[in-house]
Amino acid sequence: MYLTLLVLAAGMGSRYGGLKQVDPVGPSGETILDYAVFDAKRAGFARVVFVIRREMEAVFRKTVATKYAGKIPVDFVFQGIEDLPEGFSPPAGRDKPWGTGHAVWCARAVLQGPFAVINADDFYGMAAFSRLAMFLGNAEPGKCAMVGFRLANTLSENGPVSRGICYGKDGKLDVINEETAITRADIGAGLRFSGDEIVSMNFWGFGPGIFAGLDADLRAFLAAHGSDPKAEFYLPSAASALIAAGTITVDVLFSEDQWFGITYQEDRPQVVSAIEKLVSDGLYPGKLFA
Numbered sequence: 001m002y003l004t005l006l007v008l009a010a011g012m013g014s015r016y017g018g019l020k021q022v023d024p025v026g027p028s029g030e031t032i033l034d035y036a037v038f039d040a041k042r043a044g045f046a047r048v049v050f051v052i053r054r055e056m057e058a059v060f061r062k063t064v065a066t067k068y069a070g071k072i073p074v075d076f077v078f079q080g081i082e083d084l085p086e087g088f089s090p091p092a093g094r095d096k097p098w099g100t101g102h103a104v105w106c107a108r109a110v111l112q113g114p115f116a117v118i119n120a121d122d123f124y125g126m127a128a129f130s131r132l133a134m135f136l137g138n139a140e141p142g143k144c145a146m147v148g149f150r151l152a153n154t155l156s157e158n159g160p161v162s163r164g165i166c167y168g169k170d171g172k173l174d175v176i177n178e179e180t181a182i183t184r185a186d187i188g189a190g191l192r193f194s195g196d197e198i199v200s201m202n203f204w205g206f207g208p209g210i211f212a213g214l215d216a217d218l219r220a221f222l223a224a225h226g227s228d229p230k231a232e233f234y235l236p237s238a239a240s241a242l243i244a245a246g247t248i249t250v251d252v253l254f255s256e257d258q259w260f261g262i263t264y265q266e267d268r269p270q271v272v273s274a275i276e277k278l279v280s281d282g283l284y285p286g287k288l289f290a
Contacts, residue, residue, distance in 0.1 A: 001138040004047045005040040009120035010079045028287040043129035051103045054078045077107045099232030108211045117204040125257035145205040145251045151196030154259045158266035166199040173250040176236040213247040
């Protein structure tokens with residue numbers, strides 16, 4: 001089965017202050033993105049597609065595409081505010097793309113087989129990629145998956161975060177509710193969260209059949225919110241709507257791995273230290289794609 005990794009990299013990292021997707025965190029200058037591509041490749045993914053803004057193309061081709069040359073095929077898709085279904089146009093004052101659901105929709109023309117979706121600035125771990133690759137290799141039409149993490153394993157020590165709390169039963173996802181401003185002080189007995197809640201970190205597995213439903217959902221979203229210059233079409237909300245409509249089912253593939261990522265500048269030293277330990281434990285080479 002020919003598997004594609006779709007990387008959502010159009011965000012500019014407003015809280016972080018720059019292109020954190022290409023900030024080095026590994027011992028040989030690797031980025032978090034490099035570790036995701038490395039894990040995907042050894043799990044069986046055969047191609048990477050990056051969703052970026054057109055103005056990011058030069059830096060991504062220089063710092064990303066050249067690095068993977070001869071290792072794994074790379075393609076780019078541009079997410080722009082004007083790329084919308086026929087009959088819709090962006091409102092005055094719109095200055096950024098329409099969110100993660102729109103980003104996936106923008107890649108519809110280049111995805112003909114099963115694919116995974118990830119954020120460019122999240123470290124998910126090799127076990128998560130292996131589980132999702134196995135699922136996608138055996139999935140029937142309409143059967144999708146999401147890798148879920150324990151809430152307590154996904155928090156920042158340096159500020160609040162937003163997380164999609166997952167609800168469902170028997171290993172199936174029903175809905176994702178977005179919770180904002182979560183800190184470690186919210187975790188514990190009798191507090192806002194127990195820490196054992198399953199959260200979505202935007203790590204999904206889909207078949208190409210997802211695009212018919214995604215297109216219909218995007219059109220409905222634009223009809224209701226298209227005049228709002230700040231409205232965003234989020235992938236978790238779109239997936240929840242497709243589940244409710246009976247268009248897809250989503251298996252939750254639980255991961256006990258410690259997720260980590262860079263939300264704030266202060267997160268970077270902890271990510272560097274965590275990767276150093278993974279390398280010293282022999283889970284990753286000291287230089288990726290050598």
